[in-house]
Amino acid sequence: MKLSVIGAGYVGLTTAACLAQIGHDVFCSESDVEKLAKLQSGIMPFFEPNLEDVIKGVCNAGRLTFGSTEEAIAWGTVIFICVGTPPLANGDADLSSIENAARTIAKRASGYRLVIEKSTVPVQTGSQLRKYLAANRTNGLKYDVASNPEFLREGSSVEDFLHPERIVVGVDSPSAEEILREIYQPVISQSFTCPIHPNCAKRNEPVFLVTDTGSAELIKHASNSFLAMKISFINMVANLCETVGADVTKVAQGMGLDSRIGPSFLNPGIGFGGFCFPKDVQAFIRIAEKAGCDFALLREVEKINQGRIGHLVEKVRNELWVIRGKKIAVWGLAFKPNTDDVRFAPSIALIESLLSEGAKVSAYDPEAMDKAKAVLPNITYCSDPYKAAEGTEAIVVVTEWDEFRRIAWTRIKSVIERPLIIDGRNMLDAKVVADQGFQYVSVGRPSVIPAEARSAEREGPVLAAQDQTAGAMAD
Amino acid sequence: MRIAVVGSGYVGLVAGACFADIGHEVILVDNDRQKVAALTQGQVPIHEKFLPELLERHRGHRLTFSGDLHAAVEASDAVFIAVGTPSTERGDADLSYVESVARGISGAINRYKVVVEKSTVPVYTSEWIRKIILRNAAAPDSFDVASNPEFMREGTAVSDFFYTDRIVIGADSERCTAMLREIYAPLTDGSYYQRPDAIPRPDRAQIPPPMVVTSTKSAELLKHACNAFLAMKISFINAVASVCELVGADVHQVCLGIGTDSRIGSRFLNPGIGYGGSCFPKDLRAFRAVAREHGYEFRLLDEVMLINEDQRRRFLHKVHSALWTLRGKRLAVLGLAFKGGTDDIRESPAILVTQMLLQEGCQVAAYDPAAKERAREVFGSAVEFADNPYDAARGADCHRWTQSL
Ligand SMILES: NC(=O)c1ccc[n+]([C@@H]2O[C@H](COP(=O)([O-])OP(=O)(O)OC[C@H]3O[C@@H](n4cnc5c(N)ncnc54)[C@H](O)[C@@H]3O)[C@@H](O)[C@H]2O)c1
Ligand SMILES: NC(=O)c1ccc[n+]([C@@H]2O[C@H](COP(=O)([O-])OP(=O)(O)OC[C@H]3O[C@@H](n4cnc5c(N)ncnc54)[C@H](O)[C@@H]3O)[C@@H](O)[C@H]2O)c1
Numbered sequence: 001m002k003l004s005v006i007g008a009g010y011v012g013l014t015t016a017a018c019l020a021q022i023g024h025d026v027f028c029s030e031s032d033v034e035k036l037a038k039l040q041s042g043i044m045p046f047f048e049p050n051l052e053d054v055i056k057g058v059c060n061a062g063r064l065t066f067g068s069t070e071e072a073i074a075w076g077t078v079i080f081i082c083v084g085t086p087p088l089a090n091g092d093a094d095l096s097s098i099e100n101a102a103r104t105i106a107k108r109a110s111g112y113r114l115v116i117e118k119s120t121v122p123v124q125t126g127s128q129l130r131k132y133l134a135a136n137r138t139n140g141l142k143y144d145v146a147s148n149p150e151f152l153r154e155g156s157s158v159e160d161f162l163h164p165e166r167i168v169v170g171v172d173s174p175s176a177e178e179i180l181r182e183i184y185q186p187v188i189s190q191s192f193t194c195p196i197h198p199n200c201a202k203r204n205e206p207v208f209l210v211t212d213t214g215s216a217e218l219i220k221h222a223s224n225s226f227l228a229m230k231i232s233f234i235n236m237v238a239n240l241c242e243t244v245g246a247d248v249t250k251v252a253q254g255m256g257l258d259s260r261i262g263p264s265f266l267n268p269g270i271g272f273g274g275f276c277f278p279k280d281v282q283a284f285i286r287i288a289e290k291a292g293c294d295f296a297l298l299r300e301v302e303k304i305n306q307g308r309i310g311h312l313v314e315k316v317r318n319e320l321w322v323i324r325g326k327k328i329a330v331w332g333l334a335f336k337p338n339t340d341d342v343r344f345a346p347s348i349a350l351i352e353s354l355l356s357e358g359a360k361v362s363a364y365d366p367e368a369m370d371k372a373k374a375v376l377p378n379i380t381y382c383s384d385p386y387k388a389a390e391g392t393e394a395i396v397v398v399t400e401w402d403e404f405r406r407i408a409w410t411r412i413k414s415v416i417e418r419p420l421i422i423d424g425r426n427m428l429d430a431k432v433v434a435d436q437g438f439q440y441v442s443v444g445r446p447s448v449i450p451a452e453a454r455s456a457e458r459e460g461p462v463l464a465a466q467d468q469t470a471g472a473m474a475d
Numbered sequence: 476m477r478i479a480v481v482g483s484g485y486v487g488l489v490a491g492a493c494f495a496d497i498g499h500e501v502i503l504v505d506n507d508r509q510k511v512a513a514l515t516q517g518q519v520p521i522h523e524k525f526l527p528e529l530l531e532r533h534r535g536h537r538l539t540f541s542g543d544l545h546a547a548v549e550a551s552d553a554v555f556i557a558v559g560t561p562s563t564e565r566g567d568a569d570l571s572y573v574e575s576v577a578r579g580i581s582g583a584i585n586r587y588k589v590v591v592e593k594s595t596v597p598v599y600t601s602e603w604i605r606k607i608i609l610r611n612a613a614a615p616d617s618f619d620v621a622s623n624p625e626f627m628r629e630g631t632a633v634s635d636f637f638y639t640d641r642i643v644i645g646a647d648s649e650r651c652t653a654m655l656r657e658i659y660a661p662l663t664d665g666s667y668y669q670r671p672d673a674i675p676r677p678d679r680a681q682i683p684p685p686m687v688v689t690s691t692k693s694a695e696l697l698k699h700a701c702n703a704f705l706a707m708k709i710s711f712i713n714a715v716a717s718v719c720e721l722v723g724a725d726v727h728q729v730c731l732g733i734g735t736d737s738r739i740g741s742r743f744l745n746p747g748i749g750y751g752g753s754c755f756p757k758d759l760r761a762f763r764a765v766a767r768e769h770g771y772e773f774r775l776l777d778e779v780m781l782i783n784e785d786q787r788r789r790f791l792h793k794v795h796s797a798l799w800t801l802r803g804k805r806l807a808v809l810g811l812a813f814k815g816g817t818d819d820i821r822e823s824p825a826i827l828v829t830q831m832l833l834q835e836g837c838q839v840a841a842y843d844p845a846a847k848e849r850a851r852e853v854f855g856s857a858v859e860f861a862d863n864p865y866d867a868a869r870g871a872d873c874h875r876w877t878q879s880l
Contacts, residue, residue, distance in 0.1 A: 123722050151736070166735035207735045211728040218724045219732030222715050226739050229711060229775075230704075236766075236773060237700050243769040244598050246696045250689035254697040257641035257685060258626070261704055264738040288714075291721035295714055297707075297778040304775065 001183060002076030005029070006069055006101045008039060010048065010275075010341070011118060011150050012082030014157040017051060019080075020058035021162070021195055022186040027065050029072035031100075039066040047340040047367045050158040054195045069101065073108045078179060080148070082118045086275075091282040093122055102132050110139030114179050116146045120220050120280055122287045126170065126213035144176040147213045149220035154274070155338030159196060162187060166207040170216025177210055184208070221287065224280040225298055230265040231272045232304040238268035238444025239311070248444025249426065268444045270350065270398065270424040271308030274335035275343040278305070309349045312396070312424050315441055316354070319420055320393055324358030327417065329392040331385055332399025333376075334368035342371045346424075347398045351376055364388035366401055386411055393418040400425045409436035419450065476658055479504055479551040481544060481576050483514060485521055485632065485753075485819070486593060486625050487557030492526060493636040495533040496674075497661040502547040503540050514540045522818040522845045525633040525674050532672075544576065548583035553654060555623070556604075557593040562757040567764035568597050577604045581611030584618055589646075589654050592622045595702075595758055597765040598695040601645075619651035622691045624698035629752070630816025637662065637673070638680035643687045645694020652688060659686065699762040703776055706755045708743045710782035716746035717789065748828060749786035752813035753821035756783075787824060791831050798872055802836035807871035809864050812846035820849045833857055842867035 001024050005016040008030035016028035030036040035045045042059070044052050058064040073079065083097035098119060105115060115133070117125060129145045137143075147170035152160035167184050171177045186192040188208050194200040211219070234252055241248040248268050256263030272278065281298055288295040320326055335345035342348060345368075351361050355378065362380040365372065369381045382388035385404065389395055389412050397404060404427065413419055419438040421428065430448045433440045440448040476499050480491040483505040491503040505511050513520060517534065519527045530538070541547050548554050558572040573594060580590060590608070592601060601620040608618060622645035627635035642659050646652040661667040665683040668676070676682065689697070712730060719726040726746050734741025750756070759776055766773040798804055813823035820826050823846075832839055833854075840859040843850060847860050861867035 123718075123724060165737055166732065168732045207731075209728070209732055209735065211732065212725065214722060214724040215719070215728040216732070218715070218719065218722070218729050222729055223733045223736055223739065226708075226711060226733060227736075229707065230738075233704055233707060233775065236771070236775060237696070240598075240766055240769060240771055240773075241693070241696065243771070244692055244696065246598065246693040247689065250687065250693040251697045251700055254641060254643045254687045254689070254694070255701050255704060257687065258701055258705075259640050259679065260708070260740065260742040261701065262738060262740045287722070288718045291718055293714070293717050293721055295718070297710065297714060297775065297782060300775040300778050 001025070001078065003027070003183065004072040004075045004079045006072055006079060006081050007031075007083035007097070007119070008035060008045070008066070009082065009084060010046065010154050010157060011152065012080070013039075013045075013055070014048070014051060014152055014161050015080055015082055015118060015150070016064060017054045017058060018158060018161040019183070020061075020063040021054050022192040023063075024183065025063050025076075026058075027067065027072045027075040029067055029069040031069060036066060036068075046371075048157055049155065049338055050196050054158055057195060069104050070108055073105055073113075077112055078114045078116065078183065079105060080116045080118045082150075085119045085121055085279075087279040087282050091286045093120070093279070093283045093286075095121065095125065098125065098129070099132070102129055103136065106133050106136035106141065107138055109137075109141050109143075112142045114144045114146060114176055116148050116180070117217075118148055118150050120149060120224075120276070120283075121147075121217060122221070122283055123214050123217040125217060126172075144171070144173050145213065146171045146176045146180060147216035148180065149216055151220075151223070154341050155336060162192070162194060162196075163190070163200070163204070164206045165204075166209055168209045168211065168216050168219050170211045170213040172213055181208065218287075221280055221284040224277055225284045225301070227265050228272050228277045228281045228305070229298070229301045231267075232301040234266045234268045235271060235308060235443075236304055241444040245446060247446070251444075267426060269308070269426060270312050270346045270443075271305040273344045273346040275341060278302075278344050309346060309353060312350060312422070313353050313357075315422055316394060316396065319422065319439070319441060323354065325360070326394075327360045327362065327392040328354060329385075329388045329395045329416075330354075330361055330363040330379075331365075331388065331395060331397045331404055332401055333363055333365035333372045334399050334401075337399055337401045338367075340367040340371050342368050342375060345399075347372070348375055350396070350398060350424075351379060355379070362388045362390070362392060365399065366403060368399075386415060390415045391417050394420040394422055397421065397423045397425055397427060400427045404428065409433060409438065413437055476500070476553060476654075477551045478502070478553050478555065478658070479544075479547040480555045480557055480593070481505075481547075481579075482556065482558035482572075482594070483507075483510055483540070484557065484559060485523070485629055486627065487555070488514075488521065489523060489526060489627060489632040489636060490555065490557060490593060490625065492529040492533065492538060493633065494658070495538040496529055497667055499537065499658065501533075501538050502550065503538065504542070504544050504547045505540070506542060506544075508542055511540050511542045523629070523632050524816070529633065529674075544579040545583045548580050548588070549585050551588065553589045553591060553658060554580055555591045555593045557625075560594045560596055560757070560761075562760050565764070566760035567768075568595075568757070568761040570596065570600060570603070573600065573604070574607060577607040578611065581608040581613050584608070584613040586617070587650070588618045589651050590618055590620045591655070592620070592695070593625050595624060595698050595754070595761075596622075596695060597699070597761055597768075598692050600695060601691040619646065619648050620691065621646040621651050621655060622694035623655060624694055626698075626701070629819050630814060631677075633674055634677050634680075637667065638677055638682065639684045640681075641685050641687055643689070643694050643697055645689050645691040645697075647691050656686070656688075699758055699765065702755055702758040703762045703779070705743055706750050706759050706783070707775070707779045709745075709747075709750045710779040712744045712746050713749060713786050714782050747786070748790045748824045749783040751822045751824040751827070753819055756780075756822045787828055787831065790828060791835075794832070801832070803838070804872045805838045805840065805870055806832060807861075807864075807867040808832070808839055808841040808858075809843075809867060811841055811843040811850045816845075818843075818845040818849055820846050820853065826850065826853060829854070829858065840867045840869075840871065
């Protein structure tokens with residue numbers, strides 16, 4: 001089918017590439033001329049695993065073209081709107097890019113169009129879009145509007161798009177449902193050629209859920225808000241564990257085994273960030289507020305999250321006493337691993353806070369340094385984690401990049417000023433780093449003193465001994 | 476192993492019967508003499524699937540009942556405390572029953588014993604139990620205090636015991652951990668499930684269940700954290716339901732849409748009139764109090780509780796908007812237990828809503844397949860109790876049905 005995608009960001013580009021991969025002829029537009037030029041000459045505008053390969057493949061096969069939004073609208077009868085919906089100062093979603101796209105559609109399109117919101121938008125945006133198109137159409141346009149919220153995660157977007165758990169379509173007409181079902185048929189039946197792993201094991205057929213437009217819009221906000229709440233909950237429990245001397249890892253393990261709770265999103269740390277969670281929670285609060293319902297539960301979720309950076313800085317201060325003039329290494333800048341996205345990343349607030357207290361920060365991230373330079377010009381960027389650690393008095397781990405699990409700690413030990421690790425993600429193995437002579441401070445667990453100091457020190461229960469040794473799940 | 480279970484309520488009775496079924500010698504203790512007598516004679520005081528069979532199977536052989544705590548402890552290697560821990564006026568857990576059992580245990584430590592908290596208790600309770608037993612002159616190495624929180628749900632308690640999502644053991648010494656592992660070995664090594672007379676396996680169950688071994692404090696905290704999370708899940712979806720009503724979306728579709736996300740899961744995502752029962756409300760209050768005691772204001776939980784209270788008001792509001800005035804109207808209430816499959820009415824939303832309806836001057840006819848007798852103790856003659864839903868509904872202006880959570 002001939003499909004158009006408006007907006008070539010994380011969501012739009014992935015959508016366009018994957019729809020082409022499963023056999024459609026796709027035209028993708030982008031309003032940022034620089035970005036468009038890059039795409040047209042085969043350069044990726046951002047880092048995302050597997051995406052480049054998929055794009056190369058489908059472009060070579062002639063199934064994906066880039067160009068202007070006007071061209072995109074002329075291309076096919078189905079239009080996916082994938083433009084950004086960032087938050088306004090008051091927490092509302094800024095829908096001006098959506099309106100822009102709608103304006104172009106109303107002006108340029110003739111005949112029938114199925115307009116699909118893929119961007120995350122507040123409930124009732126669908127009916128607003130309908131009204132807008134009705135009032136502004138020029139060439140006798142006939143249209144349907146549908147909602148098809150996107151659940152992909154940066155860092156695994158191609159995989160998430162092609163092997164989703166569910167596809168949600170909010171429609172108000174049977175023909176719109178039919179078209180969407182046909183578009184997604186290869187994904188629903190998992191019958192396409194998987195570009196990532198030819199013998200793909202992950203072949204569970206997704207649930208195809210058809211709802212009304214408003215419910216589909218709400219599903220996206222409710223999902224993200226729930227997950228954000230899960231994170232804030234476990235962060236609160238982590239605080240409690242720190243005070244009473246319990247181990248949040250164990251608590252989370254025991255909770256996660258409950259099939260009504262589930263293990264994912266129960267990792268305590270420095271809080272959620274990124275382009276989606278903070279803004280989607282905010283937007284959901286505003287949606288509820290406008291509907292006359294005070295979603296105070298979510299305001300607490302936000303508050304807990306906002307306290308996480310201060311909590312981590314407090315840990316740094318606890319160990320270093322005075323922060324002014326100290327050199328501190330920050331490992332990881334992206335808001336999560338496998339992406340170069342630093343929008344609303346906790347690293348930024350953390351580094352700004354450290355800088356404001358007079359620290360000197362040297363940072364390393366395998367992918368996100370270019371993007372970070374624009375936001376944080378006043379820190380030293382290093383080409384590897386070892387250089388970043390040189391002469392510092394603490395390493396603060398902020399993003400769970402896998403390579404931080406494979407560090408040669410003896411090398412770090414030889415260049416660092418003080419062997420102190422503050423792990424904001426609980427990602428390192430406490431025993432390994434303590435054996436290498438590091439002091440290890442993490443979230444929601446007792447801090448661990450290096451092996452040599454432990455034998456020297458008399459009074460002993462520095463680490464929750466039973467928790468670490470008896471540890472692990474039996475069977 | 477020889478096990479004493481102190482407290483023969485929902486948890487104690489079920490756990491005791493199940494321990495007997497996996498091969499242990501169990502003495503069930505209760506200070507309620509009538510209860511002990513009734514149990515000895517073969518009565519089953521609570522409505523719980525498979526419990527009558529298990530009691531029948533083991534009563535008088537591996538399972539005995541007693542009012543004598545001292546003798547029971549002396550005869551046992553492990554003592555499980557399963558007495559109630561209700562809320563005090565201030566919202567924290569009332570530990571006086573636990574304390575009195577601890578005192579009772581202290582005089583009966585004639586050899587090494589493990590004292591296990593099965594009741595849901597605030598973090599640090601184990602240290603209090605330890606202190607009390609020590610104060611009464613037991614030798615420090617003659618006992619350990621451990622935590623083994625219970626996750627069974629009323630209505631499916633027996634199945635839940637055998638087919639649990641996980642067994643949590645909180646212990647601070649090797650010796651104590653080893654004993655608890657041994658107690659649960661027939662489940663964790665899978666041998667129980669081979670038996671022809673094993674309690675049948677529910678669809679979802681994974682066997683053998685995983686075991687989480689941790690410190691006592693972490694185990695204590697874990698139980699409160701689980702219940703608080705589940706209550707939060709319910710309140711979340713109830714709040715989403717309110718938003719749906721206001722914007723004209725369909726909350727059931729929203730539930731389907733978010734429940735298919737494996738990081739969320741579809742269970743406990745049913746909107747309704749809020750959670751109730753003997754556990755969630757009190758455990759939430761207790762967890763809130765624990766946090767406060769340690770200097771944290773767990774406001775997230777306040778919001779969970781506020782939403783829950785609000786659900787009942789919203790429900791009453793719906794009745795109002797359907798019937799306009801309520802005084803003198805005849806209403807049928809179908810379901811009184813706090814959820815389906817049980818006769819427990821403690822903090823049941825159905826009871827609270829019925830009370831609100833009575834206050835509004837309604838005439839209420841109620842039906843519940845299991846909880847009628849217990850509800851009669853609350854309402855006396857203020858409510859008419861029917862023998863089936865049709866009688867209850869006869870001539871009613873409106874009825875409600877409690878769905879299981
Ligand atoms: N990033 C994620 O992980 C994710 C996941 C699910 C949903 N979403 C939602 O999807 C939407 C897009 O997110 P994103 O991360 O891809 O944003 P993004 O900012 O990376 O991409 C949006 C792109 O659209 C372009 N654009 C704006 N107006 C345009 C127009 N009129 N014509 C053509 N191009 C236009 C922008 O230049 C930009 O490149 C948001 O609503 C977001 O909430 C994002
Ligand atoms: N009911 C559940 O579904 C459930 C699930 C998990 C955990 N829990 C927890 O388990 C504990 C017990 O709950 P329950 O529902 O079984 O309570 P319950 O009220 O049904 O039972 C408590 C029993 O203890 C007895 N008792 C009280 N003081 C005693 C004493 N000094 N000596 C001997 N017996 C004594 C009482 O007579 C009663 O029979 C609570 O902490 C509860 O939070 C309950």
